[in-house]
Amino acid sequence: xxxxxxxxxxxxxxxxxxxxxxxxxxxxxxxxxxxxxxxxxxxxxxxxxxxxxxxxxxxxxxxxxxxxxxxxxxxxxxxxxxxxxxxxxxxxxxxxxxxxxxxxxxxxxxxxxxxxxxxxxxxxxxxxxxxxxxxxxxxxxxxxxxxxxxxxxxxxxxxxxxxxxxxxxxxxxxxxxxxxxxxxxxxxxxxxxxxxxxxxxxxxxxxxxxxxxxxxxxxxxxxxxxx
Numbered sequence: 001x002x003x004x005x006x007x008x009x010x011x012x013x014x015x016x017x018x019x020x021x022x023x024x025x026x027x028x029x030x031x032x033x034x035x036x037x038x039x040x041x042x043x044x045x046x047x048x049x050x051x052x053x054x055x056x057x058x059x060x061x062x063x064x065x066x067x068x069x070x071x072x073x074x075x076x077x078x079x080x081x082x083x084x085x086x087x088x089x090x091x092x093x094x095x096x097x098x099x100x101x102x103x104x105x106x107x108x109x110x111x112x113x114x115x116x117x118x119x120x121x122x123x124x125x126x127x128x129x130x131x132x133x134x135x136x137x138x139x140x141x142x143x144x145x146x147x148x149x150x151x152x153x154x155x156x157x158x159x160x161x162x163x164x165x166x167x168x169x170x171x172x173x174x175x176x177x178x179x180x181x182x183x184x185x186x187x188x189x190x191x192x193x194x195x196x197x198x199x200x201x202x203x204x205x206x207x208x209x210x211x212x213x214x215x216x217x218x219x220x221x222x223x224x225x226x227x
Contacts, residue, residue, distance in 0.1 A: 041109065042205065045216045046181060053222040056181040062214040065206045066179050074172035074194055075203035075215055076165065077156050078148040081126055082113045083164060085143060088136040095126055125151040129162035143168055148195070157196035165195070177204055188218040 045062045046054035058066055084092035094113035116123040129147040149155060149162030172194040178187050184204075193201040203217035 041111070042213045042215045044220060045184075045206075045214050046220070048220075051222070054181075054216070054220045059214075062206075064208055064212065065214050068179065070206040070208040070212075070214075072174040072177035072204045072206050074174055074191075074201050075205045075217060076146040076148060076172075076195070077153050077202040078146040078165075079126060079152055080111075081116075081130070081145050081147045081164060083130055083133070083135065083143050083145055083166070084141070085135050085138045086140050088138070090130050090133070090135055093123075093127055093130045095123065125149060125162055129164045132162050133164040138166070138169065156202065157193055157199045159196060174201075174204055177206075184216055185221045188216070188221070191218070 043059055043061055044054065045058060045065060047057040047059055049055050064070060080096040082092075082094040082096075083090050084094075093116045095116050096111050097114045098111045099108040116126055118127065126147050129149055129152070132149075133145075135143075143166045145164035145166045147162065147164050148157065149159050152162065174191070178184055188201070188203060191201045191204075193199050200218060203215060203220070206214045
């Protein structure tokens with residue numbers, strides 16, 4: 001994938017490589033697949049303050065991360081979509097729909113996928129991303145992806161084209177991810193994206209072998225005080 005140039009940063013993320021990470025690629029993909037069976041909102045590692053910044057207080061449901069379980073992958077800042085593939089061709093493109101406030105009050109908390117519309121301006125760039133994605137080598141089935149590109153989510157990675165990256169086939173693993181508040185804050189401040197070197201990664205998603213997930217984003221942390 002092409003990208004705009006920028007200065008190099010300290011950390012680099014290897015794509016697919018899990019050397020030194022304690023799991024095989026097949027195990028990692030298994031962890032991700034289990035987590036995708038239920039489209040639940042991924043919890044953030046830490047509690048938040050009144051300004052919506054995280055504070056150094058781990059969330060109870062994420063305790064497994066601080067116990068050292070799971071493996072980290074790069075979190076991508078795009079739009080969640082699902083591509084259905086048959087014989088190396090995309091035959092269906094869906095997008096994520098989150099419950100409305102009224103639905104949440106009725107106890108509906110998890111999202112679901114809905115059809116895209118070729119005639120909808122809202123879906124134009126999602127469909128462009130799907131059309132630019134080479135799925136010739138993908139197995140038949142439904143593949144949850146992140147749609148990225150110049151007209152999606154502000155294009156924080158400065159990509160030159162729209163593309164879908166499948167969670168279950170391409171796992172940008174991040175070895176040796178720290179697990180404490182301060183270390184994570186420092187780590188994410190310089191973590192280079194594997195998909196656009198020279199641009200900062202959005203964050204980390206931790207994957208437990210049983211399918212549980214937890215996330216942390218660089219922008220979740222408060223900005224350090226000016227020197």
